[in-house]
Amino acid sequence: MKRLxxxxxxxxxxxxxxxQRWGRNSRFEDAHNPREIxxxxxxxxxxxxxxxxxxxxxxxxxIRRDRKPYGSGGTWWTDAPDSDLNFSYRLQQIxxxxxxxxxLFLRLTDPRLADYPFIYMVEPGSLQLSDEEAKVLAKYxxxxxxxxxxxxWGEYEWNNVAQELGRVFPxxxxxxxxxxxxxxxxxxxxxxxxxxxxxxxxxxxxxDPEHRTWERPDAHEVHHRAIFDDKGRIMVFATHNTDNxxxxxxxxxxxxxxxxxxxxxxxxxAVNVLFYTMTH
Numbered sequence: 001m002k003r004l005x006x007x008x009x010x011x012x013x014x015x016x017x018x019x020q021r022w023g024r025n026s027r028f029e030d031a032h033n034p035r036e037i038x039x040x041x042x043x044x045x046x047x048x049x050x051x052x053x054x055x056x057x058x059x060x061x062x063i064r065r066d067r068k069p070y071g072s073g074g075t076w077w078t079d080a081p082d083s084d085l086n087f088s089y090r091l092q093q094i095x096x097x098x099x100x101x102x103x104l105f106l107r108l109t110d111p112r113l114a115d116y117p118f119i120y121m122v123e124p125g126s127l128q129l130s131d132e133e134a135k136v137l138a139k140y141x142x143x144x145x146x147x148x149x150x151x152x153w154g155e156y157e158w159n160n161v162a163q164e165l166g167r168v169f170p171x172x173x174x175x176x177x178x179x180x181x182x183x184x185x186x187x188x189x190x191x192x193x194x195x196x197x198x199x200x201x202x203x204x205x206x207x208d209p210e211h212r213t214w215e216r217p218d219a220h221e222v223h224h225r226a227i228f229d230d231k232g233r234i235m236v237f238a239t240h241n242t243d244n245x246x247x248x249x250x251x252x253x254x255x256x257x258x259x260x261x262x263x264x265x266x267x268x269x270a271v272n273v274l275f276y277t278m279t280h
Contacts (some may be wrong), residue, residue: 002226037077043080046086047092047101058091058274059100060084061116064107071127072156079151080105083249084120084145087270095187095271108133113140118277124149124244125157127164134167141168141235146277149238149244154216158240158268165227165236174225174238182274183234190272193222194265199250199257206256213242233280244269254279
């Protein structure tokens with residue numbers, strides 16, 4: 001399943017339906033009550049798994065976290081719940097993996113964290129970890145967990161991520177992940193680090209091929225950086241100057257955006273990341 005053709009064919013069959021019922025108002029900008037996000041509150045897809053196997057599934061776990069009050073970057077609930085559930089649904093469609101139809105929002109200090117091998121943080125340019133969270137996260141990752149940091153732009157936000165993860169692993173540094181790494185070739189054959197803009201910039205680029213897809217002047221180049229454990233396994237994967245979550249959230253909003261960013265970049269990378277997590 002290393003070609004995008006199958007993925008594209010499957011998505012095209014459903015695109016008309018998805019454009020009508022997915023990707024609607026999921027920004028959740030009610031700052032007074034941001035934690036009351038209800039899964040499927042924006043007409044995201046529903047599905048079921050075989051009776052007795054409801055927990056024998058891959059669960060997309062988004063981390064609830066605090067935001068630096070004066071920092072750059074958004075909140076933990078950006079793109080939720082659409083991005084998480086759309087991706088989970090697609091993962092089940094195009095692979096043999098069964099996925100949780102509800103997903104999960106967890107604090108790092110939640111005792112259930114160790115039950116899930118994959119966690120996702122969005123907008124980590126504003127990340128602020130407590131001492132306890134940094135300690136728990138280090139233990140989780142060293143014991144086999146995988147963290148994906150996505151949707152943060154520019155050097156200021158990168159420096160914050162490097163600083164906060166430096167508190168988690170004082171003796172481990174991020175390194176740029178080469179395209180020869182197995183993560184890029186385990187399901188889909190990924191040969192470049194594509195940039196996914198927010199849906200507004202992405203949609204505008206269909207009318208002007210020279211239109212920017214970067215969100216900040218110092219965010220032209222996409223970086224995929226990683227922190228490895230002692231055995232060479234990726235523990236932390238940071239996709240900088242790109243917004244894969246928008247590729248999942250807005251897949252049904254605009255056919256051009258879907259074809260150029262969701263189909264070509266966001267979904268193949270995410271499928272490979274989940275496959276890597278499950279096999280390493």
